[in-house]
Amino acid sequence: MPSDLLASSPARAAARASRPPSTRGFPLVGALPRLIKDRFDYLLSARKELGDLYALDLGATRLIALNHPRHAQHVLRDHARNYRKGGPLWEGVRDLLGNGLPTSEGDFWMRQRRMIQPEFHRDRLAAMCDLMVQAIDDGLSGFHAAAAAGRPVDAERELPHITMKVILNTLFGTGITKEEAATVGDALRYANDFLLLGVVLRSLPSWVPSPGRRRFELAVKSIDEHVFRFIAQSRAQPGRGGDLLTILLHSVDAETGEQMTSQQLRDEAVTMFLAGYETTAVALAWALHLLVEHPSVLRALEAEVDAALGDRRPGFADVPRLPLALAIFQEALRLYPPAYWIPRTAIEDDEIDGFHIPAGTMVGVMSYVLHRHPDCWESPETFDPGRFAPERARGRHPLSFVPFGIGQRQCVGKEFAHMEGQLILARIVQQYRVSAVPGRTTRLAIAGTLRTSGGVWLRLEPRAGR
Numbered sequence: 001m002p003s004d005l006l007a008s009s010p011a012r013a014a015a016r017a018s019r020p021p022s023t024r025g026f027p028l029v030g031a032l033p034r035l036i037k038d039r040f041d042y043l044l045s046a047r048k049e050l051g052d053l054y055a056l057d058l059g060a061t062r063l064i065a066l067n068h069p070r071h072a073q074h075v076l077r078d079h080a081r082n083y084r085k086g087g088p089l090w091e092g093v094r095d096l097l098g099n100g101l102p103t104s105e106g107d108f109w110m111r112q113r114r115m116i117q118p119e120f121h122r123d124r125l126a127a128m129c130d131l132m133v134q135a136i137d138d139g140l141s142g143f144h145a146a147a148a149a150g151r152p153v154d155a156e157r158e159l160p161h162i163t164m165k166v167i168l169n170t171l172f173g174t175g176i177t178k179e180e181a182a183t184v185g186d187a188l189r190y191a192n193d194f195l196l197l198g199v200v201l202r203s204l205p206s207w208v209p210s211p212g213r214r215r216f217e218l219a220v221k222s223i224d225e226h227v228f229r230f231i232a233q234s235r236a237q238p239g240r241g242g243d244l245l246t247i248l249l250h251s252v253d254a255e256t257g258e259q260m261t262s263q264q265l266r267d268e269a270v271t272m273f274l275a276g277y278e279t280t281a282v283a284l285a286w287a288l289h290l291l292v293e294h295p296s297v298l299r300a301l302e303a304e305v306d307a308a309l310g311d312r313r314p315g316f317a318d319v320p321r322l323p324l325a326l327a328i329f330q331e332a333l334r335l336y337p338p339a340y341w342i343p344r345t346a347i348e349d350d351e352i353d354g355f356h357i358p359a360g361t362m363v364g365v366m367s368y369v370l371h372r373h374p375d376c377w378e379s380p381e382t383f384d385p386g387r388f389a390p391e392r393a394r395g396r397h398p399l400s401f402v403p404f405g406i407g408q409r410q411c412v413g414k415e416f417a418h419m420e421g422q423l424i425l426a427r428i429v430q431q432y433r434v435s436a437v438p439g440r441t442t443r444l445a446i447a448g449t450l451r452t453s454g455g456v457w458l459r460l461e462p463r464a465g466r
């Protein structure tokens with residue numbers, strides 16, 4: 001091959017590109033101790049010091065941290081084929097929970113996405129709205145009990161019950177009994193909490209006693225028994241029910257004419273449940289925490305809800321009439337994105353911003369840092385839902401806000417989560433005047449998602465006439 005051709009090939013160009021700057025750390029553990037101690041402050045200062053793209057030395061492994069919207073564009077949109085959900089983390093999740101939409105790849109993922117995505121379109125959301133509001137009202141029983149007893153409520157504990165009810169109702173329908181919902185809900189929650197640890201333990205031989213593994217296996221067994229029974233019941237019933245499982249059971253891929261097997265339906269239901277319930281609960285916990293810290297915004301939300309709904313139960317037509325509720329939810333997602341980074345592995349050599357990215361490198365779009373990028377956001381640390389108003393959003397980089405990811409793998413549940421967030425906030429402030437409990441502090445905890453810890457304690461005062 002002539003040398004000028006070699007010189008102009010993308011592989012050569014990538015090889016010529018320079019190595020990214022790297023965080024400095026200790027032998028074997030790299031920057032891990034500082035990351036554990038200072039968490040996001042460390043990542044924010046690393047970006048300031050090293051630039052938008054740098055290597056985060058984690059001892060045994062390195063992560064290329066991507067902190068600018070143009071990187072999200074490159075990795076998640078323009079070159080998405082070269083950046084896959086590979087590596088031990090995803091393989092571990094796949095092994096433990098099966099091959100649902102969030103974990104699958106290639107043609108199989110595309111076929112599943114073609115079948116599932118239409119079920120989250122506007123007309124389907126309209127049909128789900130009543131199921132959602134009913135689940136929210138059932139789920140708020142913990143708030144009502146606390147208010148009746150004159151006790152404060154911990155929203156951090158209560159919200160997962162509400163979002164779990166929402167997703168169980170919309171996935172499996174109202175035919176599922178309260179006992180079944182409680183059993184499946186507990187098992188799914190345990191499986192979710194165990195997941196990260198489980199991925200680590202998976203690399204150990206199976207005879208090594210590992211805390212929680214047996215309970216995890218039992219949880220998955222219980223989930224499977226229930227979900228396969230729901231599937232069999234849905235198959236046995238003629239006609240289409242309104243829940244997602246029944247609809248997916250009957251849907252046919254327009255390109256291949258294929259339908260999903262029971263195993264496939266189980267994998268989709270379980271992974272969708274896990275993708276959907278905790279993320280929304282965490283975002284809402286932050287939203288309520290921010291609201292009680294900013295009473296003027298809370299008063300404005302009460303006014304919006306009163307004008308749109310009065311005492312009525314909301315319906316689908318009310319959702320667009322709650323723009324401030326949406327902006328508050330979005331601003332909480334900006335400041336505390338539950339999926340605080342979006343990991344990928346490079347399949348082939350590449351170049352980003354002039355830096356060489358060898359095949360096999362783990363890269364991460366750092367949503368938490370990107371959502372505070374000074375090129376895109378004015379006073380990034382300030383809670384200001386008004387920044388999502390169309391006139392203020394104009395001119396901002398479209399990828400400066402990626403709590404649901406972007407590109408072909410963008411969250412299918414985005415509009416579902418928006419509607420759920422708006423309706424839960426509306427239903428709470430419609431019935432209660434909420435305020436902070438003095439002396440209680442909400443902290444940030446990094447787990448699989450960006451959780452609150454220490455509780456989000458709220459005082460509840462029933463609103464007059466409600």
Ligand code: HEM
Nearest residue numbers: 101102275276279280283339403404405409411412413417
């Ligand atoms: C505030 C709530 C939510 C947040 C912050 C969130 C966040 C995300 C993110 C960041 C991704 C992309 C991950 C990546 O590219 O690697 C994703 C994917 C996904 N989410 Fe969500 N999500 C939320 C709610 C939901 C809900 C309610 C559902 C289902 C009802 C859902 C189902 C899914 C599924 C199935 C995928 C995989 C899509 C694919 O790979 O094709 N999510 N979510």
